[in-house]
Amino acid sequence: MITINNLNFGYSKHNLLFKDMSMQLSAGHIYGLLGKNGAGKSSLLKNIAGLVYAQSGSLKVMGFDPAKREPELLADICFIPEEFYLPSIKIDAYIKANAPFYKKFDYAYLNVLLEEFNIPISNKLVNMSYGQKKKFIIAFGLATQAKLVIMDEPTNGLDIPSKAQFRKVMASALTDDRCIVISTHQVRDLDNLIDTVIMLDESTISLKASIEEITQKLTFKKMKELDETVIYAEPALSGYNVVVPNFHQEDSKMDIELLFNAVIAEKKKLKPIFN
Amino acid sequence: MNNSFNFNRFWLLVKRQWLEFGKIYLISLLVVVGVLILFYAWNLPEPEAEKGYRYNSEGFLYLSFRIPLFLTLGFIFISVIASGYFSLLGQKPKAIIELMTPASTLEKWLCSIFYTGIFSVFSFLLVFYITDLAFVKYIDKTIGTITFSWTSGVHPTPKTGIVSARTFFNDFFEHDEIKSMVVVPFMITSIFLLGSVYFNRFHYIKTAVVVMLFLTALIYTLIQTANWMTRDKMQDSANFGFSSAHNEFFIYAMVGITAVTVFLWCVTFFRVKEKEV
Numbered sequence: 001m002i003t004i005n006n007l008n009f010g011y012s013k014h015n016l017l018f019k020d021m022s023m024q025l026s027a028g029h030i031y032g033l034l035g036k037n038g039a040g041k042s043s044l045l046k047n048i049a050g051l052v053y054a055q056s057g058s059l060k061v062m063g064f065d066p067a068k069r070e071p072e073l074l075a076d077i078c079f080i081p082e083e084f085y086l087p088s089i090k091i092d093a094y095i096k097a098n099a100p101f102y103k104k105f106d107y108a109y110l111n112v113l114l115e116e117f118n119i120p121i122s123n124k125l126v127n128m129s130y131g132q133k134k135k136f137i138i139a140f141g142l143a144t145q146a147k148l149v150i151m152d153e154p155t156n157g158l159d160i161p162s163k164a165q166f167r168k169v170m171a172s173a174l175t176d177d178r179c180i181v182i183s184t185h186q187v188r189d190l191d192n193l194i195d196t197v198i199m200l201d202e203s204t205i206s207l208k209a210s211i212e213e214i215t216q217k218l219t220f221k222k223m224k225e226l227d228e229t230v231i232y233a234e235p236a237l238s239g240y241n242v243v244v245p246n247f248h249q250e251d252s253k254m255d256i257e258l259l260f261n262a263v264i265a266e267k268k269k270l271k272p273i274f275n
Numbered sequence: 276m277n278n279s280f281n282f283n284r285f286w287l288l289v290k291r292q293w294l295e296f297g298k299i300y301l302i303s304l305l306v307v308v309g310v311l312i313l314f315y316a317w318n319l320p321e322p323e324a325e326k327g328y329r330y331n332s333e334g335f336l337y338l339s340f341r342i343p344l345f346l347t348l349g350f351i352f353i354s355v356i357a358s359g360y361f362s363l364l365g366q367k368p369k370a371i372i373e374l375m376t377p378a379s380t381l382e383k384w385l386c387s388i389f390y391t392g393i394f395s396v397f398s399f400l401l402v403f404y405i406t407d408l409a410f411v412k413y414i415d416k417t418i419g420t421i422t423f424s425w426t427s428g429v430h431p432t433p434k435t436g437i438v439s440a441r442t443f444f445n446d447f448f449e450h451d452e453i454k455s456m457v458v459v460p461f462m463i464t465s466i467f468l469l470g471s472v473y474f475n476r477f478h479y480i481k482t483a484v485v486v487m488l489f490l491t492a493l494i495y496t497l498i499q500t501a502n503w504m505t506r507d508k509m510q511d512s513a514n515f516g517f518s519s520a521h522n523e524f525f526i527y528a529m530v531g532i533t534a535v536t537v538f539l540w541c542v543t544f545f546r547v548k549e550k551e552v
Contacts, residue, residue: 051374051552069548070278074377085368087295097291101284101377 001027001148001179002048007057009040009047016055017043019203027147028176032194033183034260039200041183042082045150048181049079061148075102078141082153086133088126091119095140102144110143116165130157138166142173149173149180155189167193187256197256199263207263209274211254217273219246220255231269232262245273280381288378288386296390299359304398307352311406314344319410320418336414336440345403345443352399353460357391357467358479361547365475370552380548387547388540391464407443414440455525458532465539472546 002025010016017040025031035041046052047059050066050073059066064073087094091114099105114121117135125133134157141149155163170193174180184190197214199207209217223230224239229247233240241255243262263270318340363369376383447453470482 046552049375051371053549053551068278069374069380071281071284071377071379071382072276072278074375077375079371079375081368081371083368085363085366085372089294093294097294098376100287101291 001025001062003058003060005058007047007054007059009043009052009054009057011043013055016203018047018054021057021204023198023205023208025179025181027179028174029196030170030174030180030182030194031196031198032187032190032256033181033198033200034185034187034256035183035200036264037185040203041185041200042152044200045079045152045181045183048148049077049150050074051079071101075144076147078144078146078149080134080138080141080149080151080154082156084133084137086125086137088124090124091121091136094125095121098140099143102146104145106143106145109145110139113139113142113169116169117162131159131162134158135162135165138169142169147178149178151180151182153184153186154182155184155186163189187260191256197259199260201264201267206267207270207274213274214259215246215252215254216249217246218254218259219244219250219252220258221250221252232258232266234258234261279379280385281379284378285382285385288376288382289389291376292386292390295363296360300356300390300395303352303355304402307348307399308402308406310348311344311403314340315406315410320414335446338440338443341407341443342447345447349399349403349460350463353391353395353464354467355479356395357464358471358482360387360391360468361471361543362478364472364547364550365478367552370550374550374552380544384540384544384547387468387543391468392461392540396460396464404442404444411440411442452525455529456532458529458536462532462536462539465536465543469539469543469546472543472550 002023004021004023007018007021008016009018009021021044033041033044043052047054048061048066050061050069053067061073062076064070066073066077089097095107095110099107099110111121114136117132117139119128119132119136119139123132125136128136134154138151138154155166158166167189170180170182182190182194194211196210197207198205218231220241220243222236222239223233223242223244226233226240226242229244230240231243231245233242241258243255243258246252318338320336320338363373373383378386466486467479467482470485471478474481
C-alpha cells in the first residue's frame with residue numbers, strides 16, 4: 001500500500017530528518033510508529049499524506065504520488081492530525097458538507113461509532129471538549145472507509161475510558177484492504193492494538209518488525225540479577241525488567257515501553273538480531 | 276475519476292466552503308449595508324434646504340458622497356473578503372483539514388476565485404445598487420416636487436426643472452474611462468487572495484504594505500526613467516506627447532490590468548499547490 005524508497009526529507013536542505021529511508025507498509029496491518037520527540041514521526045506521516053514534500057526519493061501510496069494531492073487518493077486517506085480544527089457548526093451540518101466527498105462513506109457506521117463514543121449528533125462542534133472533538137474526527141475518518149488511516153497521537157486528550165473505546169474501535173476497524181498507521185509517544189496506549197512496530201531514531205528506521213517476530217526473537221521478563229545475555233535492563237521492584245534474546249523459544253508478552261527504550265539505548269545489540 | 280476537475284466535486288466544495296466562509300462573508304456584507312444606509316441617511320438632501328443642492332450638467336441632483344463611498348467601501352469589502360479566504364492555510368490545524376479535503380487544487384483554486392473574485396464583487400455591486408436605488412426613489416418621492424433653476428453650457432441660459440436624482444451606476448458608468456476600469460476590482464481581489472496564501476499571519480496588513488512598497492518603487496522608477504529619457508529634449512506638443520484618439524490608453528490599461536490579474540491568480544494556484552504544512 002505504501003512504498004518508500006530512498007526518501008530524503010528535511011525542513012532545511014542541510015539538516016535532513018530522514019536520510020535514504022526505505023520501507024513498505026501493507027494492507028491488513030496496524031502499524032505503531034514510535035520515536036522520541038523530534039524523531040520525525042509526524043513528518044513521516046505528513047509525507048505519506050502529501051502534506052509536505054520530500055527533497056528526493058520516491059513515495060507511493062496506493063500507486064499515487066501523494067504530493068500531487070489527487071482527489072482519488074485523498075478520498076482514500078483518513079488523516080487524524082494531532083492538532084486539528086473543526087468549524088463552529090453542528091455535527092450533522094459538518095457531515096452533510098463533508099461526507100459527500102467520500103463515495104464509500106458509511107453513515108450507519110458513523111452513527112454506531114458516535115453512539116460508541118457517546119457523542120450526540122445534535123451537538124455543536126465548537127461546544128464539545130477536545131476529547132469529544134477528537135473522538136468525532138476519528139469516527140468521521142473511519143466512516144469514510146478510507147483504505148489508509150493515518151493517526152498522529154490519536155490518544156492525546158482522551159480520558160482512560162475513551163482510550164479503551166479507541167482501542168476497541170480501532171481493532172474492529174482493521175480489514176484486509178485497510179492499512180492503519182498510528183504514531184504516538186504514549187506507547188502504552190497501543191498495547192494489544194498494533195501488530196507491527198516501526199521505530200524512528202537518528203534519521204532512519206531503527207526497527208520495523210511484527211509483534212510476532214519481536215517475541216520470537218526477544219524475551220521480555222523479570223530477572224533478579226543481570227547476566228551477560230541481557231540486552232537491556234531497567235530497575236524494577238525486586239529485580240530488573242529485561243530484554244534478552246529468545247534462545248529457548250519462550251513465550252513472553254512484549255513490553256512496548258521496554259522495547260522502545262532498548263532500541264534507543266542498545267541499537268547496536270539489537271540490529272543484528274533483526275537483520 | 277477525473278483528478279483535475281469534476282463539476283459535482285466542485286459544487287460540493289462550493290457548498291462546503293460556504294459553511295466556513297459564509298459566516299464571515301455575511302457579517303461583512305451586513306456591515307457594508309449598515310454603513311451604506313448610514314451614509315445615505317446622513318447625506319440625504321433636505322427639502323427645506325433646496326438652495327444648497329448641487330446639480331450636474333444635466334440637471335440631476337449631485338450626490339457627491341457616493342463616489343468616495345462606493346470606491347472606499349467597495350475596496351475594503353472585496354479586499355477583506357479576499358484576504359480572509361486562504362488565511363486558514365496559515366494555521367496548521369486548519370490547513371491540514373483543508374488540504375486533505377478530497378478535491379483537486381484546481382477546484383480549490385477555482386472555488387477561491389468564485390468566492391473572492393466573482394461572488395464578493397457582484398454581491399457588493401448588488402447591495403450598493405439596491406441601497407442606492409431605494410434612496411434615489413425616496414429622494415424623488417420626498418423632494419421631487421421642488422422646482423429649481425440652473426445654468427449650464429458655454430453660454431449659460433437659465434433653465435428650470437424638478438429635483439431629480441439618478442442612480443449611482445447611471446452616473447458612474449456614463450464615462451468610457453470608468454467602463455474600462457471594470458477589471459480593477461478583480462485585480463484587487465487577486466492581490467489580496469495571493470496575500471492570503473502567501474503570508475501565514477497578518478495577511479491583510481502585510482499584503483497592503485507590500486502593495487504600497489511595490490507601487491512606490493514602480494512610480495519612482497517610472498518617473499526617474501521618464502526624466503532620464505526626456506532630459507535635454509524639447510517638448511513638441513501641449514499634451515506632453517500623449518495622443519489618444521479612441522481612448523487607446525484605457526484599452527491598454529484594461530488589457531494590462533487583466534493580464535496582471537490573471538498572472539496573480541496563476542501565482543496563487545501554484546502557491547496553493549505547493550503549500551506545505
